[in-house]
Amino acid sequence: MWNQDDQGVDELLEWLMNEYGQSITRLAFTYTKQNHTAEDIAQEVFIKCYRKLDEFRHESSYKTWLYSITVNLCKDKLKSWSFRNIIFSDLLPTKAKLMETPESQLLNFENNRMLADQIFSLPLKYREVIILYYYEELSYNEVSDLLKIKISTVKSRLHRARLLLKHKLERSISNG
Structure with missing residues (x-):
């Protein structure tokens, strides 16, 4: 359990966002095929992360934990009626070349x-x-x-x- 003051939590969250933000967005994009939706999901991931950070048990890495949250949010989004009725046109973003x-x-x-x-x-x-x-x-x-x-x-x-x-x-x- 995370037992630091709020500033410690804020600093950890900022580090997680800097470290994994682009990867989370890219992962969300691979599910949703839309940049805007992927960015929204990435924001939801870090909001959820902030709310649940004190419950993180360190049984996995932060990366795996954040990816798990991302995958679950993406699957929920894909099940939603509104998302299933959107036409996709974006391409898979790749790492810098x-x-x-x-x-x-x-x-x-x-x-x-x-x-x-x-x-x-x-x-x-x-x-x-x-x-x-x-x-x-x-x-x-x-x-x-x-x-x-x-x-x-x-x-x-x-x-x-x-x-x-x-x-x-x-x-x-x-x-x-």
Whole structure:
């Protein structure tokens, strides 16, 4: 249990927001596919974090705890009627990349867009393991803890997701 004064809690929250804010927003985006909604969810995550910080038991890292809150809020949002009736148009944001020429920038953008489209077309249970493992760079154990599934299930879903993604990309290339 967190036993510091309010200033200590405020400082910890500020550190958590600086340390994990972008990752939380990016993770929320992978579920919602909308920048604005992802930013709203990130704000909700840190509000919930602030309210529950004294209940944090240190059984996991802050990162895993915040990701768990994010995943749960995202799943709640995806279940809501209003969200299910929104048309998606944003692309998966990726970590900063070094690009040398305008041609390579365009090629990378097109490749990333195609990959993002294919990832977003995967069923949620496959999409979330791909995002958590490859984009958020979580370990099998962390993904397992976060999604509350067995490690063998994480590995199985990753394998199936990669196969589905491979087939989708092959079809996309052959049709394009």
